[in-house]
Amino acid sequence: MKVLVPVKRVIDYNVKVRVKADGGGVDLANVKMSMNPFDEIAVEEAIRLKEAGVVSEIVAVSIGVKQNQETLRTALAMGADRAILVIAAEDVHTDIEPLAVAKLLKAIAEEEEPGLILLGKQAIDNDMNATGQMLSALLGWSQATFASELAVEGDSATVTREVDGGLQTIKVTMPAIVTVDLRLNEPRYASLPNIMKAKRKPLDEKTPADYGVDVAPRLTITKTAEPSGRAAGVIVADVAELVAKLKDEAGVI
Amino acid sequence: MAVLLLAEINGGELSADQTGKAVTAAKSLGDVTVLCASAGCADAAAAAAKLDGVAAVLCADDAAYGNGLAEPIADLIVSLAGDFDHIVAPATSNGKNILPRVAALLDVMVISDVTGIVSADTFERPIYAGNAVQTVQSADAKKVISIRTSGFDAAAETGSASVTSVDAAGDPGLSSWVEDKVQASDRPELTSAKVIVSGGRGVGSEENFAIIEQLADKLGAAVGASRAAVDSGFAPNDWQVGQTGKVVAPELYIAIGISGAIQHLAGMKDSKVIVAINKDEEAPIFQVADYGLVADLFDAVPALNDALG
Numbered sequence: 001m002k003v004l005v006p007v008k009r010v011i012d013y014n015v016k017v018r019v020k021a022d023g024g025g026v027d028l029a030n031v032k033m034s035m036n037p038f039d040e041i042a043v044e045e046a047i048r049l050k051e052a053g054v055v056s057e058i059v060a061v062s063i064g065v066k067q068n069q070e071t072l073r074t075a076l077a078m079g080a081d082r083a084i085l086v087i088a089a090e091d092v093h094t095d096i097e098p099l100a101v102a103k104l105l106k107a108i109a110e111e112e113e114p115g116l117i118l119l120g121k122q123a124i125d126n127d128m129n130a131t132g133q134m135l136s137a138l139l140g141w142s143q144a145t146f147a148s149e150l151a152v153e154g155d156s157a158t159v160t161r162e163v164d165g166g167l168q169t170i171k172v173t174m175p176a177i178v179t180v181d182l183r184l185n186e187p188r189y190a191s192l193p194n195i196m197k198a199k200r201k202p203l204d205e206k207t208p209a210d211y212g213v214d215v216a217p218r219l220t221i222t223k224t225a226e227p228s229g230r231a232a233g234v235i236v237a238d239v240a241e242l243v244a245k246l247k248d249e250a251g252v253i
Numbered sequence: 254m255a256v257l258l259l260a261e262i263n264g265g266e267l268s269a270d271q272t273g274k275a276v277t278a279a280k281s282l283g284d285v286t287v288l289c290a291s292a293g294c295a296d297a298a299a300a301a302a303k304l305d306g307v308a309a310v311l312c313a314d315d316a317a318y319g320n321g322l323a324e325p326i327a328d329l330i331v332s333l334a335g336d337f338d339h340i341v342a343p344a345t346s347n348g349k350n351i352l353p354r355v356a357a358l359l360d361v362m363v364i365s366d367v368t369g370i371v372s373a374d375t376f377e378r379p380i381y382a383g384n385a386v387q388t389v390q391s392a393d394a395k396k397v398i399s400i401r402t403s404g405f406d407a408a409a410e411t412g413s414a415s416v417t418s419v420d421a422a423g424d425p426g427l428s429s430w431v432e433d434k435v436q437a438s439d440r441p442e443l444t445s446a447k448v449i450v451s452g453g454r455g456v457g458s459e460e461n462f463a464i465i466e467q468l469a470d471k472l473g474a475a476v477g478a479s480r481a482a483v484d485s486g487f488a489p490n491d492w493q494v495g496q497t498g499k500v501v502a503p504e505l506y507i508a509i510g511i512s513g514a515i516q517h518l519a520g521m522k523d524s525k526v527i528v529a530i531n532k533d534e535e536a537p538i539f540q541v542a543d544y545g546l547v548a549d550l551f552d553a554v555p556a557l558n559d560a561l562g
């Protein structure tokens with residue numbers, strides 16, 4: 001079985017995000033970019049399935065700017081076999097919407113015919129939590145979101161999902177879309193020899209036009225602002241002072 | 254303008270809190286019709302009909318809707334969508350599972366985690382774990398939006414909307430339910446609690462988490478946790494607060510042995526009063542805390558328990 005793993009290039013999760021003073025978005029110039037942490041978990045899961053003999057080939061896909069090559073090289077160094085880059089924007093600040101991404105992935109899935117598509121449950125930049133669900137709808141495939149356990153058994157898979165009330169286990173027919181949550185696995189670091197090897201693995205470059213997909217946004221961002229901040233309060237000396245403050249000053253207990 | 258709002262139903266029971274808060278947010282958009290989709294949805298529909306701001310309730314009663322599976326419920330919503338300009342749900346794990354699927358089937362872009370409604374087509378939502386707030390205007394014919402409920406008031410329950418049954422839309426049979434692992438608890442729900450006591454990696458073990466729970470019970474609070482505490486097995490996943498867990502805004506949030514990573518702050522920084530107990534005076538949690546106590550939690554929390562009598 002072939003697995004498709006879409007990966008997004010996002011601001012590194014350790015970097016402090018700065019909103020541009022003119023309200024025109026978040027500053028991404030000269031900022032450290034990395035693979036979306038959830039997508040790393042998706043890549044790792046695909047590799048584990050390959051190591052277990054369930055998967056024969058892992059195709060990593062990225063949609064965005066030319067620099068997404070680096071993200072794909074990371075996926076290849078971790079263990080993906082080949083990569084497809086769809087260059088859909090020139091400016092790193094252009095975020096391709098999940099609907100357009102899902103349409104491109106649908107076209108790629110129709111060409112590649114994977115048995116499983118593993119995606120991160122959300123990207124830590126736009127926090128939309130949508131691409132997997134949208135892709136599943138467009139393909140008419142089964143959908144298992146927020147996975148913390150995945151077992152592929154022939155023509156079905158059993159997925160444990162992290163939901164508000166706890167955990168839910170469902171069984172999905174293959175081909176399936178699975179979006180992964182943080183506790184599914186701990187992604188490996190690529191070793192130096194594997195990073196070297198990844199440079200020689202195939203990476204195809206495409207454009208949205210190759211797939212006949214219009215990536216024009218449906219949403220216009222009219223403003224990006226800093227959230228209303230909160231100031232640090234006081235340091236209390238001991239538990240007695242804390243209780244007194246909560247009772248008398250804040251009135252919350 | 255008319256709004257179709259997917260009710261939050263778990264195990265046949267309406268979450269009046271999550272559904273009602275979404276109704277509060279959505280009623281400025283037009284008449285709100287609440288859709289209850291469940292296996293045996295009469296009770297949930299009756300409860301939804303009482304929520305203030307609800308104009309009508311639709312009840313879709315079918316076994317296929319009993320466990321929140323995305324495919325059949327999305328198909329149901331699409332079958333009803335013709336009459337509505339806005340399709341709304343609370344941004345619960347159910348809402349986040351189902352709404353993007355609905356949006357794609359309607360060929361519109363979903364707008365997730367809306368914290369503010371500016372007008373019928375313009376919405377505010379946090380991005381980058383709440384480090385920025387974006388205002389977006391949708392050019393789509395229908396708007397499909399999930400509401401981050403923590404910023405909206407619960408609806409009073411004095412209404413009396415009419416309930417109508419609607420036909421099920423069939424089950425594509427793509428997935429099936431196996432089991433739910435839900436912990437029964439007498440404590441308030443995290444997302445509606447007035448007080449939350451949360452523990453982090455500093456608590457050290459599942460056994461030690463008992464002191465967090467003891468304090469919570471003394472305060473009638475819900476218990477929360479950081480990702481590190483959940484990952485380490487100290488606490489179940491549904492206690493996680495943050496960018497990828499629950500977003501809460503109680504009157505009082507007490508963070509114990511939590512450093513205050515941006516991803517954790519994303520889930521609790523709109524709390525009215527924040528207390529931090531941490532032995533490291535440099536911990537970033539103190540930058541957002543109204544009251545900070547620099548202390549070993551194993552001294553401070555038992556002392557706090559005693560002080561509260």
Ligand SMILES: Cc1cc2nc3c(=O)[nH]c(=O)nc-3n(C[C@H](O)[C@H](O)[C@H](O)COP(=O)(O)OP(=O)(O)OC[C@H]3O[C@@H](n4cnc5c(N)ncnc54)[C@H](O)[C@@H]3O)c2cc1C
Pocket residue numbers: 013037038124182452453454455456478479480481482493494495496497498499509510511512513514515516517520530531532533536548549550551
């Ligand atoms: C994509 C992504 C999503 C994430 N989503 C979330 C999320 O939703 N929620 C979340 O919480 N995190 C999330 N994280 C993880 C986050 O980055 C932090 O790693 C996590 O919040 C740290 O948890 P912590 O504060 O409990 O642990 P630590 O950062 O290890 O802090 C432990 C604290 O306990 C204190 N301490 C230790 N012993 C004691 C003692 N005896 N007495 C008092 N204080 C003590 C220490 O001083 C320290 O400040 C996410 C990360 C990523 C990459």
